[in-house]
Amino acid sequence: MKKCELSIPGETRIALGVNEANRLHKYATAQAEMAALAGKHAVLAVLRLGKLLKDLKDATAHGEWGQLFKGESGDKSEPRFRFTPRMANKYMRCYQEAMARLDATERAVLYMGLSGEDVAQLPALMEKATGNAVTPRQMMLNLQVVKDGSKSAAQAARLAQHETILKNRGKGRASSPVSPEQAMMAAVAAVQPEEELREQKKQVAVKDAHHIATLMAEFLEADLHRYLPGNDREAFCILLSDFQKVIKEGK
Incomplete structure (x- = not known):
């Protein structure tokens, strides 16, 4: 016995497909x-x-903060x-x-x-x-x-662009895009041998460290730290302390 199939016109199929796509x-x-x-x-x-x-x-x-993270105790009323x-x-x-x-x-x-x-x-x-x-x-x-531990090209681009941001800071203009050399570094980061990529990052790290040290010296020589409001000064000191800890630990 021949199977009976319904034939749906092409225009109807398109209309149904468009409606489903919109939905x-x-x-x-x-x-x-x-x-x-x-x-x-x-x-x-x-x-x-x-x-x-x-x-x-x-x-x-002093000493009570850590107690709030202790495991379950016998007294259920104690906050944990x-x-x-x-x-x-x-x-x-x-x-x-x-x-x-x-x-x-x-x-x-x-x-x-x-x-x-x-x-x-x-x-x-x-x-x-x-x-x-x-x-x-x-x-x-x-x-x-x-921190994102991936070695993506986007991460390499951000690392390279950091130098440009520091270089342009204080010149009254927005930071320029990454240079062709930096863009090339970002583009090949995903396929570049780890040893070569590490060497490029080392060069960027040395340059950035020099820029940061220069900016800090200029900041102190101009006595700008004296003009920081109390809250800003405290936040700045916290950031510097965190940076110091991370750099010392090498993480």
Whole structure:
């Protein structure tokens, strides 16, 4: 017996396909918007958590902070964090590094927003303070709280461009794009032998260290540190201390 099949005209198939494509596009767009919104809320929650932890740590007596991370005790009424001290340090560093990216007025406004007050500028300040991060992970990478261990071309480009940013700082113009030499380094980073790539990074590191040392010397010679407000000076000292620790440990 011959099988009976329905024949769908070509125009009808196209119309159905277009409608299905539009439906999937609408669904994917809505899901992406929901994910982005959820990510922004997560970033805000991490900053609020970092602020809360710093306030709690400042309020605890010497030696008590570590006790809050101990394992389950017999007394269920005693408060205990359900995350590690290392994770707590990351949360607090996110808050501190984000604050360090803002001026004194902006920090005061963000502080109010993170404290639960209705602040209209909160979204804009969040973007500025976190490098427009849309997830906590991205925020930690942008603020250098954690480091991306991948050896991608994009990472090599950022490393190369850092020298250009330092070179152009203070000249009254935006940093220029990476030079052809730096762009070539980024382009071949993914396929370049590790030994050659390490040598190029070594050269960039030496040049950057020289630029940073020069900038710091000029900063101190001009007595600019005397003009830093108290909060800015404290944040600056924290950053320098963190940099020193990372450089000494060689991580």
